[in-house]
Amino acid sequence: MRRQGWVSLGAGLVCALWGFFAADAAVPVPKTVGKKVYVHLMPWFETRATSGNGAWGIHWTMDNQNPDVVDGSGRRQIASYYYPLIGPYGSGDRDVIEYQLLLMKYSGVDGVLIDWPGTLNAWDYPKNRANTEAVIAQTAAVGLDFAVVYEDHNAKLAYDAGFITDKLAAGRNDMAYLRDRYFNQSNYIRVNSAPLLLVFGPQTFQSAGDWTNVFSPLSQKPTFLTLWYESGEAGANAKGEFAWIYPDFTTGLTHFYNNQPSPLKFGSVYPGFRSFYAAGGWGGPTWEIAHNGLNSFNQTLDLAKNAGSINHLQLNTWNDYGEGTMIEPTREFGYGFLTSLQQKLGVPYSQSELELINTLYQQRKQYAGDGNKQAQLNQAASALFNLDVNGARNILNGGGGGSGVSVTNGGFESGLSGWTTWTPNGTAGAAFTETYNGGHASANHLTHWSGAPFETWTYQTVSGLASGSYKVRAWVRKGGTFALSRLQVKTCGSCSPVFTALGTYGDWTLVETPAISVTGGFLEFGFHTQATTGSTANFIHMDDVSLVKL
Template sequence: MKRYITLLFFGVMNILVAAGCSSDDKGSDKPTEPETIQPVAIEKANSTKIYVHYMPWFETNESSADKKWGYHWTMANKNPNTIGANNRREIASYYYPLIGPYHSGDKNVIENHLLLMKYSGIDGVLIDWYGTYDVNDYRMVKENTEQLIAMLDKVGLEYAIVYEDRVTTNVVNAGKAISVTSAAKTDLAYMEKNYFDDANYIKVNGKPLLLNFGPIVLQTPAEWTNVFGTLTTKPTFLTLWDQSVEAGANASGEYAWVYKNSTYLTNFYTSTKPKLSVAMGGAYPGFKDFYAEGGGGSAIGWTIEHNNGATLDETLALAKNANLNYLQLITWNDFGEGTMFEPTVEFGYTYIEKVKTFAGVKNTESFFADISKLYNLRVEKKGNADAQKKLDQAFNYFVSMQPAKAKQLISEIK
């Protein structure tokens, strides 16, 4: 009998522990740990790989060491501490992010961005990257990039680097490297060691994908041969359209960009694409830079109107007709140039809804507003551990393609 009672006692204890409590903490209000769930890919009909160009360069007065807003919100003459009509901060853009101006390294912001991308059928992020050196804001961009990369795997999205070789001149001028090729070799070695082998780093033809915004400084094949010389695996290397000649045989192809009007895209698809081993198309919602008004230099000199979404419709239609393997959305969040797919006050979710349609996402119900609500609750319930655990669980439901469960859980948080 005694042995039976002992076994019964331990059986009850096991049940209590499995239920999340013990003999010592009955009635405690310790937050329930969220269930760990692996990400699940979204189902979509379009086989084109859809990537989005991403700027990790935004900084707020709370994130920066000197308590100042970063250049990309201020340019030369805007002050986000000034709050005007509709409770909007003064920023260097004609458009305003739906979640307000943010720090690119903020995990709540990254979570919001990546969930919106996933549910719009985007496969991955092409990260605008300024290298490894502590010059200007390059270190901050690198740190923000690595916060982004850390969450990409949890959401189930891929990534690749878009290298800005223009930074090498500033690195040399700051006395940090002896030559522009030396600076680039250091940056590429870092990529190979820290990014290229990631399971979710984008591979094209079995090799890591690397884009270059240019070339702008390294403009000869010999320089690129030198830069790639120390790498174990040479990447699938894409330059901007019509610039692969500057990299010679080192280039695997080119990618399209935004310029003046859609004629340039049409020419890329009809004339250039057939000649390339790898071609990445482009689609954009518009272009309206803020440089002149923000005191950030002279205006680019041309504008592509958003036309209530018609510009994006046109560029997506061109991409569809071109039968692309790879498409880059230009861009997620370049507010200074007005090319944002990120939801804004002005356009709402219009642009990512159009991407979702292009991608052929099979679940046509929209959960974008619920993803935004998740972000708002993250901020509102900042110090509430129990609420944050529930929001972690909602995030896990979202990434495992259980959005109805996420929506229900979010609705229960008061």
């Protein structure tokens, strides 16, 4: 959403780039589809912790939403019908950026096209630019290229509001900044031997003369693409066009691919369109394109992938929650868009690697103040950059040096297969699997819940283990009051367990048992819950159980 009524963060806001540890050149992900695949990223999200002014950013709030309001499942009130799997985030958060770029890489994406506000010191533009540069700072280490999509409309908005008196001068300043800061980077995307530049429009500079003036600081003009059917407003400066999202869905895309006589065309791949603008008190389009699960995404992906006139695909978008066009993992769609992308691009990875990247992110946050642990996580990240998935998994599952042991249906995607539920009072029905509010890393999770008193013990056993010390880990959300709620493990059915009592967790939280010594090769582990009073507010969600040998 491009909107005039931005919240002012003040001029001259400075945000330093996050530092990043040194790494060897990352290994590219192989795939069978040769077309370049880029993803459009919005850098404009802020939390209270990242905004610089203690407020939630307007793209989470619009005019009437309050992310400080949290429901019983831990879901914050945000300006979207969809919810990030990791919750609302700040776009400049280093851990978020690492998570997002790694997900892109393992889904077959070649580079990121960042929605760029320009250099004006107005409203939240400086913060969005700082977030852009925080993303750029990590792209090379991960092994992704980058370019920008220029928001020339911002010059008109700033001019109309009295921030500037010369729109063309603002445009020239933006080009000089791109020349000196972005175009000269080794992983900036180049097409036809020139730096790639897209414009979301044009909306301010709408003549060939305007763009010749704006590009005058550049010794080499960029490979410049406008929105579809808008290249006439840039004259010979435009080298092509890129498709976007429109109510006529595949009809419009097919016409553009087959009939628009542009020398360079970027295809548009998107999952659907359902904006929150009316509900959030903003102006903007209210038409919809149904997601139909993954079907709309797959249709637009197949269309662009198979179009002979298209050699570059733009995924629209990674994270525009206000318009419902996000393909990053959400509670509603899980990893579905990314796993579909993996399959259709011929990438030799699956949801398992995407979930591992989520585990890296969660541990970054859980151990935020632990320098030794962060050093281990740096090693895991470096392993992922270089496609050493097993090395990363050993670090993440073992806390550094440990190794994972197979757990049957640890993510509950096959219901309760592999698990047994015991009860002393006939209330085994309080243990079940469901998709309510989404699982930790995919759709399903285990739930212990009932409106009446209950006691359940959902567990599985494993035998043939090597002697040594083990821990059980799981992701948990919990609300309400229980007489007993714990993750536990024991070495025989009648043995006393070691356990961790579960606290109240508004969002998915990684929990682990104390270490237990195994000498007989057997463990029984799972979740034991007792509610002595009936209340629909009492719930525990459990997911992604792992067993780790230390």
